[in-house]
Amino acid sequence: MLNNIFSKNFQFTTRYFNEKLEAIKEGKAKFPQSVIFEGSDIYGELFFALELARILNCEKDGSEFCNCTNCNWIKTFTHPAITIVTPIDFKDMDSGSKTVISTKQCQAIGEKLLETSDYHRVFIFLNADKEPLTENEERQAAEFKNLGYELPEEWKPSHINHKIFQDQASNVILKSVEEPPKNTTFFFLTKNREDIIQTIVSRSQIFSLPSGAKNQDYSFVADLFANYPNFTLDDAFDISEKLLAEIKNEKYSALDLILMIEEYLTTLIKNNLANPAFVQSAMIDLNHAQIAEKMLSSKVQPKMAFNWLLTEFVKNF
Ligand SMILES: [Zn+2]
Structure with missing residues (x-):
């Protein structure tokens, strides 16, 4: 053991x-x-x-x-x-x-x-x-x-x-x-x-x-997601590029970033409990983020996982 x-x-x-x-x-x-x-x-x-x-x-x-x-x-x-x-x-x-x-x-x-x-x-x-x-x-x-x-x-x-x-x-x-x-x-x-x-x-x-990213500062993701949930498709690909650049610069791992997105969404949900419509949609996005996390643990490339996730965000709201 x-x-x-x-x-x-x-x-x-x-x-x-x-x-x-x-x-x-x-x-x-x-x-x-x-x-x-x-x-x-x-x-x-x-x-x-x-x-x-x-x-x-x-x-x-x-x-x-x-x-x-x-x-x-x-x-x-x-x-x-x-x-x-x-x-x-x-x-x-x-x-x-x-x-x-x-x-x-x-x-x-x-x-x-x-x-x-x-x-x-x-x-x-x-x-x-x-x-x-x-x-x-x-x-x-x-x-x-x-x-x-x-x-x-x-x-x-x-x-x-x-x-x-x-x-x-x-x-x-x-x-x-x-x-x-x-x-x-x-x-x-x-x-x-x-x-x-x-x-x-x-x-x-x-x-x-994972490096304990759940407890980490997710302000980087919060900044990128400033317009959430109002993303256009252009925003989505732009954000995806920026996330991938962080991986390339070895600043964060793909998994760290997904966990930060999950943490960001979880906090948003907690802060918006008075708005059921928003919570419902954000829950769906959180679920998508968890699917993207699973993609990364199989052999899906981060680029594919991030592009998929961000386009889901555009479709959802
Ligand atoms: Zn021994």
């Missing part, structure tokens, strides 16, 4: 993996061979992947306080079968650039997989820089400190993107992602699924890990 911090923050994904781990224990299921996490919380994604790796390799019952050898190795980042792949980690074979995940690193993973292993091998792809964490990052990481991990010194994790994981290297790893030896899992920690090549996306299971 995963620690409560995960069910609190990422309810659906946690439930999925808890059920999966249970079924694996009973010999009824296999663990996915490739998983993409998307969302803005890099620490949530990293510790989620590490905890899954730990439970899959634990010699006892996987409990969060277990101190078997495997669990200890994973918590100190020294387990031989858990490989953190970044531009600065897993780099012995390659004295070259420290700014990308290289094709050599990806070839080395292929070679590693030719050897047999008694472990459940896990490769976690992300970005990292050799620099201290900011105060804010310290705070984000501290949320997971009860899990007992010792993060490497001067190691600042961040999301993977096309710049650090380029097409050539991605293509080298593709075959392993598609047909890995048994008990092997790849994790890709992204802000948005568009940040890695489509051929990997289509071979992976994707999970959105």
Whole structure:
């Protein structure tokens, strides 16, 4: 079972993996061979992947306080079968650039997989820089400190993107992602699924890990929606473009934005209870936003989901 911090923050994904781990224990299921996490919380994604790796390799019952050898190795980042792949980690074979995940690193993973292993091998792809964490990052990481991990010194994790994981290297790893030896899992920690090549996306299971956007400031959306509910079709596409630009600038994830829209609508509804006609229509829009949220957790592109949602808003009122 995963620690409560995960069910609190990422309810659906946690439930999925808890059920999966249970079924694996009973010999009824296999663990996915490739998983993409998307969302803005890099620490949530990293510790989620590490905890899954730990439970899959634990010699006892996987409990969060277990101190078997495997669990200890994973918590100190020294387990031989858990490989953190970044531009600065897993780099012995390659004295070259420290700014990308290289094709050599990806070839080395292929070679590693030719050897047999008694472990459940896990490769976690992300970005990292050799620099201290900011105060804010310290705070984000501290949320997971009860899990007992010792993060490497001067190691600042961040999301993977096309710049650090380029097409050539991605293509080298593709075959392993598609047909890995048994008990092997790849994790890709992204802000948005568009940040890695489509051929990997289509071979992976994707999970959105919301960053608590429900409690976040949604003033950005409120500004964009100043004319709500009086949108023309032009307004709708204009707003959709602006939302997509935020994703492109890596300011928010697609899911964050949808959750902000939901929060905005919920507040409007609460503030307009005296106007039943408005409430009824806004409820329909809220429902549309929830459908758009579901679209994002399947493989619909954000552009399609946002364009659809905003046009529904125009049609509704
Ligand atoms: Zn253990």
